Amino acid sequence: MTIKSTLAKFSAKSSHWFLRDILHRGGTSLPGKLAVAIDPDILHKLSNDFDLVIVTGTNGKTLTTALITRVLEAGGYSVITNPSGSNMIQGITGTLLTTPIKPSPNGKKPVAVLEVDEANVERIAQAIPPKMFVLTNIFRDQLDRYGEIYTTYLKIVAGIRKTPDAVVLTNADSPIFARGNFNNHRIFYGFDNVAPVDYQDIKAPNNTDGILSPTDNSVLHYNFITYANLGKYFSVTDNFVRPQLDYRVTSVDQLNPKFSEFSIDNTPLRIEIGGLYNIYNALAAYAVGREFGVKPSDIKTAFESNAQIFGRQESIQVKDKDVTILLIKNPVGTNSVIDMMMTDPEPFSLITLLNANYADGIDTSWIWDAEFENLHNAKLTALATGGQRYQDITVRLKMADFNIEGTYPDLSKITEAITKMPTKKVYIAATYTAMLQLREQLRAQGYIKEEF
Amino acid sequence: MADYTLNIAHLYGDLMNTYGDYGNIIALKYYAKQIGVQVNVELVSLNDDFDGHAYDFVLFGGGQDYEETIVAHDLKNKAGQIKDYIENNGPLLAVCGGFQLLGHYMEMADGSKVDGIGVMDHYTTNMTADEVQTLKGQRLTGDITIKNDETGETYHGFENHQGRTFLGKGERALGQVTKGQGNNGMDQSEGVIYHNVYGSYFHGPIFTRNGNLAKRVLATALSRKYPDIDWQNKLADVSAESF
Ligand SMILES: [Zn+2]
Numbered sequence: 001m002t003i004k005s006t007l008a009k010f011s012a013k014s015s016h017w018f019l020r021d022i023l024h025r026g027g028t029s030l031p032g033k034l035a036v037a038i039d040p041d042i043l044h045k046l047s048n049d050f051d052l053v054i055v056t057g058t059n060g061k062t063l064t065t066a067l068i069t070r071v072l073e074a075g076g077y078s079v080i081t082n083p084s085g086s087n088m089i090q091g092i093t094g095t096l097l098t099t100p101i102k103p104s105p106n107g108k109k110p111v112a113v114l115e116v117d118e119a120n121v122e123r124i125a126q127a128i129p130p131k132m133f134v135l136t137n138i139f140r141d142q143l144d145r146y147g148e149i150y151t152t153y154l155k156i157v158a159g160i161r162k163t164p165d166a167v168v169l170t171n172a173d174s175p176i177f178a179r180g181n182f183n184n185h186r187i188f189y190g191f192d193n194v195a196p197v198d199y200q201d202i203k204a205p206n207n208t209d210g211i212l213s214p215t216d217n218s219v220l221h222y223n224f225i226t227y228a229n230l231g232k233y234f235s236v237t238d239n240f241v242r243p244q245l246d247y248r249v250t251s252v253d254q255l256n257p258k259f260s261e262f263s264i265d266n267t268p269l270r271i272e273i274g275g276l277y278n279i280y281n282a283l284a285a286y287a288v289g290r291e292f293g294v295k296p297s298d299i300k301t302a303f304e305s306n307a308q309i310f311g312r313q314e315s316i317q318v319k320d321k322d323v324t325i326l327l328i329k330n331p332v333g334t335n336s337v338i339d340m341m342m343t344d345p346e347p348f349s350l351i352t353l354l355n356a357n358y359a360d361g362i363d364t365s366w367i368w369d370a371e372f373e374n375l376h377n378a379k380l381t382a383l384a385t386g387g388q389r390y391q392d393i394t395v396r397l398k399m400a401d402f403n404i405e406g407t408y409p410d411l412s413k414i415t416e417a418i419t420k421m422p423t424k425k426v427y428i429a430a431t432y433t434a435m436l437q438l439r440e441q442l443r444a445q446g447y448i449k450e451e452f
Numbered sequence: 453m454a455d456y457t458l459n460i461a462h463l464y465g466d467l468m469n470t471y472g473d474y475g476n477i478i479a480l481k482y483y484a485k486q487i488g489v490q491v492n493v494e495l496v497s498l499n500d501d502f503d504g505h506a507y508d509f510v511l512f513g514g515g516q517d518y519e520e521t522i523v524a525h526d527l528k529n530k531a532g533q534i535k536d537y538i539e540n541n542g543p544l545l546a547v548c549g550g551f552q553l554l555g556h557y558m559e560m561a562d563g564s565k566v567d568g569i570g571v572m573d574h575y576t577t578n579m580t581a582d583e584v585q586t587l588k589g590q591r592l593t594g595d596i597t598i599k600n601d602e603t604g605e606t607y608h609g610f611e612n613h614q615g616r617t618f619l620g621k622g623e624r625a626l627g628q629v630t631k632g633q634g635n636n637g638m639d640q641s642e643g644v645i646y647h648n649v650y651g652s653y654f655h656g657p658i659f660t661r662n663g664n665l666a667k668r669v670l671a672t673a674l675s676r677k678y679p680d681i682d683w684q685n686k687l688a689d690v691s692a693e694s695f
Binding site for chain 2: 140150204208363365367395396400
């Protein structure tokens with residue numbers, strides 16, 4: 001390490017110490033900014049200290065990163081990772097500079113497992129050539145900010161092409177990942193829980209993106225679909241099919257909002273979170289673990305003994321109500337949340353909160369691409385709406401043929417909304433800033449204790 | 453059972469589906485149901501035949517640039533039938549990319565030019581083109597309000613497009629911009645009306661936020677199919693969602 005980069009590292013550490021102690025918050029990008037200002041090559045100089053795994057894609061980055069971290073730790077690796085949300089170059093630099101790297105108990109090189117924003121993949125990969133890329137999925141996010149799915153994928157590919165020695169561990173069920181002109185070694189994971197006798201010949205629903213064959217841009221058909229554009233796809237115009245799987249979900253045994261039981265390569269596993277889409281995150285983590293030589297029994301232990309990492313679906317007690325807060329931000333994510341509610345065996349109520357600030361996406365038209373109509377097949381008892389754009393979401397649900405029991409533009413009345421609901425179980429599906437406002441209200445009223 | 457039916461073709465609904473355009477069909481179903489009309493929706497996509505006689509309304513939405521180039525290629529095979537449908541006063545709503553592709557050509561953000569089918573006389577440049585004088589190089593994004601001077605109706609929505617469209621012969625604007633940018637940010641026009649074709653850059657989608665327009669188009673479509681019934685009157689008592 002040169003004097004300059006030692007200085008940069010020291011300066012990042014000091015500012016981190018300052019921030020942590022004075023402002024009581026971690027994961028800020030300020031240390032990274034200071035360090036990059038002093039020595040732009042600082043990341044490159046760190047690259048001998050660990051093997052890097054980059055986790056990227058639209059949905060599931062955070063949980064996949066957390067699961068990979070636990071899995072590798074269970075396998076005896078020392079692991080450093082970035083806090084959720086700190087997934088741009090500055091935040092990542094800050095994390096790498098301020099987290100001490102300990103030797104791995106298993107004697108192997110420590111691993112950095114980093115969640116990386118799609119648009120930042122190339123810069124990170126250029127600075128620190130990764131050992132492995134983990135690609136989760138690419139769905140339409142808020143188009144006013146991020147652009148189109150093929151453009152997003154090209155940004156990731158640009159990073160992959162710069163690092164030909166990196167292994168690309170890919171969700172085989174996502175057709176877009178069959179594209180890309182790079183020769184890196186690819187490893188594929190996907191679902192294989194349907195017996196060939198039960199294969200169908202279906203197409204994805206109309207609101208699904210990314211369903212074109214990479215060979216001739218014909219619309220792909222599927223033997224089965226897990227969700228959105230993911231599944232066992234094939235072309236009807238040529239021989240293009242989903243790649244052979246290296247790691248597979250061999251059965252899905254139980255799905256409900258609290259946990260999922262399934263097996264990967266015939267090892268029975270359980271994660272303490274609902275939603276079929278989260279099984280993909282577990283599958284990616286399993287695959288990474290196996291590639292790093294972690295035993296299936298250790299992976300199983302890692303999944304089952306770390307229930308707190310599944311904290312995204314937060315449950316809160318508000319008077320006699322059991323409230324679960326869910327983040328919604330795009331059609332696929334919202335459909336996944338709806339699918340998860342459909343697995344709830346208990347009757348429930350739903351409050352949907354829509355904001356349209358920058359962090360939510362200022363274009364609310366995506367709510368029409370989410371299939372709220374499917375809630376007619378769930379044990380939904382009552383519905384209310386709220387948030388700054390309550391009118392949009394109210395009309396959306398009204399046109400999906402639901403009665404709206406109450407409308408709460410002003411979230412200071414949210415506990416009233418919650419307690420008025422007829423069921424014990426209440427889901428609140430909220431966009432990002434609506435969720436922050438909701439939490440603020442619940443904290444002010446004493447239902448959430450901790451700072452976050 | 454409903455006594456009347458409305459058959460809708462969703463043109464390339466599996467590829468041109470980026471900004472909730474399907475919501476326009478949801479809105480038509482919502483109003484149709486209240487007057488006893490059953491709505492059927494069919495997807496007409498790549499390599500499918502478009503038989504205009506089979507449909508009472510067509511939705512042609514917007515998509516991502518990548519899909520739009522694929523659609524533009526296939527659309528040429530349907531151009532004659534779409535032209536017949538339009539010239540026979542078939543009702544159609546075209547949003548964003550769909551609106552652009554019915555005209556002569558469009559330019560993508562990267563400058564590549566894609567042929568439309570020219571069944572209508574407008575054309576679309578990209579945001580950096582020479583003739584663009586307003587907000588050059590920027591997407592036109594934000595809330596928009598327009599007023600149609602013939603009907604006096606006001607429409608609210610959200611626009612989010614890089615393309616700049618210029619109307620041609622026989623085309624009227626859907627409305628004059630009172631807030632926002634519209635077709636090109638320069639001439640105060642938003643959208644298009646040509647025979648019974650409505651084009652717009654509105655997301656929202658337009659029929660969900662503007663019940664007056666949804667009811668107007670629904671009445672037009674039903675009157676064309678069932679001319680003996682006073683559909684406007686039937687719809688008069690149905691309250692329109694508007695915000
Ligand atoms: Zn658009």
